[in-house]
Amino acid sequence: MKIRLGENCYGKNAVQLSKIIRRPAYHEFRQISVNVSLKGDFEEAHTLGDNAKILPTDTQKNTVYALARDHFKTSIEDFALHLVHHFVTTQPQVSEATVEIAEHAYHRLLLDGAEHPHAYISGGQEKHTTLVRKDAESISVSSGISDLLILKTTDSAFEKYIKDQYTTLKETSDRILATKCTVSWMYDKLPADYSQQFDSIRELLLRTFAGHKSLSVQQTLFAMGRAVLEAHAGVKEISLEMPNKHHIPFNLEQFNIPHENEIFIATDEPYGLISATVLRD
Amino acid sequence: MKIRLGENCYGKNAVQLSKIIRRPAYHEFRQISVNVSLKGDFEEAHTLGDNAKILPTDTQKNTVYALARDHFKTSIEDFALHLVHHFVTTQPQVSEATVEIAEHAYHRLLLDGAEHPHAYISGGQEKHTTLVRKDAESISVSSGISDLLILKTTDSAFEKYIKDQYTTLKETSDRILATKCTVSWMYDKLPADYSQQFDSIRELLLRTFAGHKSLSVQQTLFAMGRAVLEAHAGVKEISLEMPNKHHIPFNLEQFNIPHENEIFIATDEPYGLISATVLRD
Amino acid sequence: MKIRLGENCYGKNAVQLSKIIRRPAYHEFRQISVNVSLKGDFEEAHTLGDNAKILPTDTQKNTVYALARDHFKTSIEDFALHLVHHFVTTQPQVSEATVEIAEHAYHRLLLDGAEHPHAYISGGQEKHTTLVRKDAESISVSSGISDLLILKTTDSAFEKYIKDQYTTLKETSDRILATKCTVSWMYDKLPADYSQQFDSIRELLLRTFAGHKSLSVQQTLFAMGRAVLEAHAGVKEISLEMPNKHHIPFNLEQFNIPHENEIFIATDEPYGLISATVLRD
């Protein structure tokens, strides 16, 4: 029985890049984190220590900075597409290149009702993400959102579930539903304007979350995914991960304080994690 | 030479509390982290293990939740004032109580130009903070902001500094100035409306940062502090910590790519840290 | 074209559990983090909000604590096996259960050459991990290590790699090789004693890392994986992720200080990430 190399890849992670695009009326500031990962003919790198087909991860990093000047001008999806194309076409030993980009949100400061031309404030932890993968024949583009922290204070219930000998949870017809959502969707047909698509899908996800009469996280998750597929013919499938950031009612009754479902213990751990993909048949 | 107990305190940290205030037109959602710290007659607790004067930190935590129902209705400063008053007046062995609160920012979702009545999105890592301290004679209130991530893409220079044998930094008349600011100010005269004061001071800090022609972080920091003191007679002093989140120009010239000060390496470490207090004579 | 539910699962994550096993001569202290994840007939939970087949994640958490008393007595693998068996056999709607456990390392304090009977010190961030998955027909067990931070100060080179227009990295025949390794291996034949297997494989990984004359991270990774497969017939395959924690020589020559490859900038980001599976043909 021979021992051999199986699935393998390598690349540079956490390439932190910022860019100023100096427009006539204002400065556009962008900040991204880039991961590059390559697959290909790396057998002898592993078995013999032969680096002849290894493009160093340091060079991958330099490439990201060098190409950002001319090719990171619009969406992160367009930049990622350029990067995977570069690696696959210039490196014959590379059979597949994957580029992931997360874009940090910044907003121009709003002063006296106008956006300042060059002063920015962070938009928080929420990030616009993309994952682009290319091999000799095909290319796939997915876009998404990470760290989308949303909640609703009502219109969320959780009832009529299984009870067994370890059940202590009480049924509730009115609870806080809070989640730090990760979403990604895959395009069937690559759109002309990724940023416009992103804004539209993000708005629809928020709208659906807000308006849904939730009977469970699962049901709200599915409703959000279905809404996107119904409205966006170019989206093939969408995956959502919804960790349940529990807000547990604090027991005021033990102190003879009347209970009106208003004071909660906000917890991080443990957390329920609900995830699913919604797709077209 | 006798060995003895010096400065000491104890309390509960990271009490995570959320509250829904059900207003006629909408649900107000609030989330805070509370630290309680007590000083007093705790000598024998340390030297003898006598707990007769110890209010357990678990009880302190319960107290925060129990009092939040009736006393966390407006600002975090008002709630902290109530809590320190409670601990100092109900616990004769406590000579000084300190309560710190950080409030997480949440915004009601904006859909079709209107704020949703009960769906929220995180406002990011920036937090409104307060530290209230009370002993038998006096009370002090400071308010502040933590994790305020702001930047400007121009109007920032750093030149004419000391050069020695270890200098490699190049002077620049145009750099990115980015910082994750911590600010706190102390009130001389306690305001009637802390939230209004907070909003006004925060806006002034942002406005000053944006408009300042910066020759150094020190100069911008001082300008921000001075602006607050000039505009707010009730503020006694203000302290700012401004870690410099460096965006270092990437050397494109080594690849014969024309350099226009547009591509940067965004770094977290190491970081410059500038801090100062600005006050009235 | 119909929209439908695809892959989905749900469960409780980050269930933090500690246990004291009171042995005659000493107290054994164990601390673990448990993730439970279930797949099954959850279609109507998503599409209709019907929770009739949903075992709440809160109950899953209670189950972990309740079963730990009688069934977490030896290895985390044995406990995970019991948990997946419990969920699959008691819940007919569950087609597949996955339990991941990470065990925190603690060592009894060594005082006067003897292990203290009940005082412990943390063994650091390194954790023993397992992932056990069961469906109606089969069961799979993998064990592993996370956050294994190891380094060697010599016997590591990186030379003769591809150079292109973006190359700036210098070849080196003597560098620091540092990595925070994640390893997991899958058993073909379930061993009688998982802890003994774990200790033996961990020792072999460390020994191989230490003794290897490394021409690249890839080559060291492969050598480590191969060594385990050669020595452990019951291991089917092994996967290693080796992020390269770069220690970059600081340029002392610019200050006319003789350079002897001794002072380094320790960096976290960006980082090279090398990963591969080694298996039997």
Added chain:
Amino acid sequence: MKIRLGENCYGKNAVQLSKIIRRPAYHEFRQISVNVSLKGDFEEAHTLGDNAKILPTDTQKNTVYALARDHFKTSIEDFALHLVHHFVTTQPQVSEATVEIAEHAYHRLLLDGAEHPHAYISGGQEKHTTLVRKDAESISVSSGISDLLILKTTDSAFEKYIKDQYTTLKETSDRILATKCTVSWMYDKLPADYSQQFDSIRELLLRTFAGHKSLSVQQTLFAMGRAVLEAHAGVKEISLEMPNKHHIPFNLEQFNIPHENEIFIATDEPYGLISATVLRD
């Protein structure tokens, strides 16, 4: 009423440095994080943006790397002493320099009963720390430990504390006492060998923690501090921060499982925080 600059300082934080000291028999590997902070005549830097007296934080960082070659050969205390001396004596505008260093623990791999000459494994999150401060007249040196995660499974009680209307905690004569301790002590008389002092004090802290029959965290903390002062005449005072990492008994009785104080919920938040200084009269 004039507005003026109060307390201020600036410097470089998180300078990550590693060093190989090539000894005849083995390679000594060291990794440290350094913070530099300067006070002095920086009024006009703040008020006028005049940088004539500013040594850039980038130069401070370079200085740390440059001086490490010849002056980081033994303890972090000795290196910090050299650094503060350098800044105060070469920079006339600096009235006070503070250097903090945290050293990461690494151990040579133990294989076949012998330490490997150049392969290391992390010693975990615990760090040896120092803070050295120098002005024109005086110098102070404190040493310490951070992130010291220790626990004992018995010999810890918490009883006879105050009960009020918000008390729910049950008295216990046998609980887990766990803490992630931060300790620092100040030397009265600077020792010849800081590393020997450190090892001796650390051993005494652990021994006292392990052997103490604890009636409260406060009592154990005081015992640990007193033991160090009694045994080390050169130590002037010692401060300890002991966050209580609660392990809360899981209520098995609700499931009719006999309770033997063996299964616990390990929690991070909220946490009790006990801190005190122990000193000589």
